[in-house]
Amino acid sequence: MNENVTFTFGLRVDIPMYLTDPIDNPWSRSLQLLDENDQAESVDQSKLPDATPLLSPRVGFNWDVTGDRSTQLRGGTGIFTGRIPFVWLGNNISNPGLNPNLYHPAYNPAGTRYPTQDNSVLMQTDDLNAMANDFKWPQVWTTNFAIDQKLPYNILGTFEVIYGKDINAIYVRNANLGAPVRYLDDGRPYYNNGKADPNFTGGAYVIDNNDEGSSLTITAQLRKQFESGLSTTLSYNFNESKNALTTTEIASALFGSNPVQGDPNAPQSSYSQFGQCHRIIGGATYQHKWSENLATTFGVFFEAAEGNVFSTAGGNRYSFVYAGDVNGDGQAGNDLIYVPSNQGQITLVDYTNASGATVTAAEQWTALNAFIEQDDYLSENRGSIAERNGLINPWYFNIDLRILQDFSLAFGGKRHTFQLSLDVLNVANLISSSWGVRQVADSRATSPLQLQGFDASGEPQFTFDTSVKETFIDDPSIFSRWQMQLGLRYFFQ
Numbered sequence: 001m002n003e004n005v006t007f008t009f010g011l012r013v014d015i016p017m018y019l020t021d022p023i024d025n026p027w028s029r030s031l032q033l034l035d036e037n038d039q040a041e042s043v044d045q046s047k048l049p050d051a052t053p054l055l056s057p058r059v060g061f062n063w064d065v066t067g068d069r070s071t072q073l074r075g076g077t078g079i080f081t082g083r084i085p086f087v088w089l090g091n092n093i094s095n096p097g098l099n100p101n102l103y104h105p106a107y108n109p110a111g112t113r114y115p116t117q118d119n120s121v122l123m124q125t126d127d128l129n130a131m132a133n134d135f136k137w138p139q140v141w142t143t144n145f146a147i148d149q150k151l152p153y154n155i156l157g158t159f160e161v162i163y164g165k166d167i168n169a170i171y172v173r174n175a176n177l178g179a180p181v182r183y184l185d186d187g188r189p190y191y192n193n194g195k196a197d198p199n200f201t202g203g204a205y206v207i208d209n210n211d212e213g214s215s216l217t218i219t220a221q222l223r224k225q226f227e228s229g230l231s232t233t234l235s236y237n238f239n240e241s242k243n244a245l246t247t248t249e250i251a252s253a254l255f256g257s258n259p260v261q262g263d264p265n266a267p268q269s270s271y272s273q274f275g276q277c278h279r280i281i282g283g284a285t286y287q288h289k290w291s292e293n294l295a296t297t298f299g300v301f302f303e304a305a306e307g308n309v310f311s312t313a314g315g316n317r318y319s320f321v322y323a324g325d326v327n328g329d330g331q332a333g334n335d336l337i338y339v340p341s342n343q344g345q346i347t348l349v350d351y352t353n354a355s356g357a358t359v360t361a362a363e364q365w366t367a368l369n370a371f372i373e374q375d376d377y378l379s380e381n382r383g384s385i386a387e388r389n390g391l392i393n394p395w396y397f398n399i400d401l402r403i404l405q406d407f408s409l410a411f412g413g414k415r416h417t418f419q420l421s422l423d424v425l426n427v428a429n430l431i432s433s434s435w436g437v438r439q440v441a442d443s444r445a446t447s448p449l450q451l452q453g454f455d456a457s458g459e460p461q462f463t464f465d466t467s468v469k470e471t472f473i474d475d476p477s478i479f480s481r482w483q484m485q486l487g488l489r490y491f492f493q
Helices: 028-030 086-094 251-256 360-374 376-380 426-429
Strands: 005-012 055-064 071-081 128-131 139-151 157-176 206-212 213-225 232-244 278-291 294-306 395-411 413-426 439-441 451-453 462-463 472-474 485-493
Touching: 086 128, 086 251, 157 251, 206 251, 206 485, 232 426, 251 278, 360 376, 395 426
Parallel strands: 128 206
Antiparallel strands: 005 055, 055 071, 071 139, 139 157, 157 206, 157 213, 213 232, 232 278, 278 294, 294 395, 395 413, 413 485, 439 472, 451 462
8 A cells, every 4th residue: 555645444323312202192193194295194203213323434535645745635435423403302292282191271181290300291282293203313425525735936725625415414394284275376386274184283393304405615725834924825615505494493493484485395405594605715924023022913814705604593695585375384484485577477466555655566566676686686586486595695805903912021930921912803894984894685675575365366466565675785783893802811831
């Protein structure tokens, strides 16, 4: 074997085990439910998934091509196993539906009271949460390949590609959603709030797996260290990740909050709500030593990106949805809009605005058409249903500045250093209030059409708020404002 090549191998085995035995639930097994293919399904809320081994084999390599580290190839491939938020598992226990073995003050006062560790009582609930019999924890197959190359003028370059494909991703479906009764003109199914089991009016939310998601990350980076003490870096990153789920806190809400184009029990793969698309970052640091005991360091960081910074609530991408339940699945505000090519592809009805004036359908179409045209995503997707998280925040630019001043002295046989720091974030906004300001989507713009009912042929009728002119507004958060911080640190050695 070439001594310049090293390989690593690994195998991890995860065996998820659930040490809680839910109360037997014959009622859940008696329900006449439907799976994601509208086929008959039996759901047992009182049975958690079996302890199934999940194998994660991995292999990696590093090749010093020339033996002097001027060219290095590295990469690997393998399966990685994660876990689900345990609140979703807990929802399965806390939402047993109308289990006859459980107490409820109104529905089943004679039922058995099962106290929990915090002295509350496990009771019947209006909705049912369950897990698919063959449910598995999330697994993704990830492959990466990279090259590190020493370039002319002592520049170090890196190029890396990482691709991931879901093996077991997570999504939630409502097994008590009936089969569609018809289809709307835009092709989406309409359910008329029908139930698979007409004797149960609640939802039967089943946590299940699919393999729809994938991600691609491409990174290119240049680094150079100058003899003068100047250190610089410049990099570009591209990211595109897709899945079938918009995340939220509790399992039952995962179904109703997931924007869908068609069948909500078979959500299409679309853009993840997190992650930037294009990102360019650059940085430079320079230290000047005035003497053995006095040194000043300057640093600047530049960022230009399409999207936004990571936030637990998303904020990078948005979905255009109707206000109302257009597909009749019992969930409002999660039906992605159809972007009309012309006035004949949407039915608008007159309405009275806050001033008491009548806004005609013709006036609304003129305003809606202008709104579509000002938005790049909408104007490019006329004649189709919008994608989940299809809209991305526009580019933003950010510059941060750091200055460090070191004062050193020696006494007691040790060297003591006091470091005074000055950090200015979004320094461009300090220079001009119109610089460094980011934009986010106006909530009125991402839900621009309000459902008013259905016409005689069963097609939806809408109104459009003519006061909505643009998709994006200035972000009032701290990301659009300059910040300054002073610090003092003490080192001794």
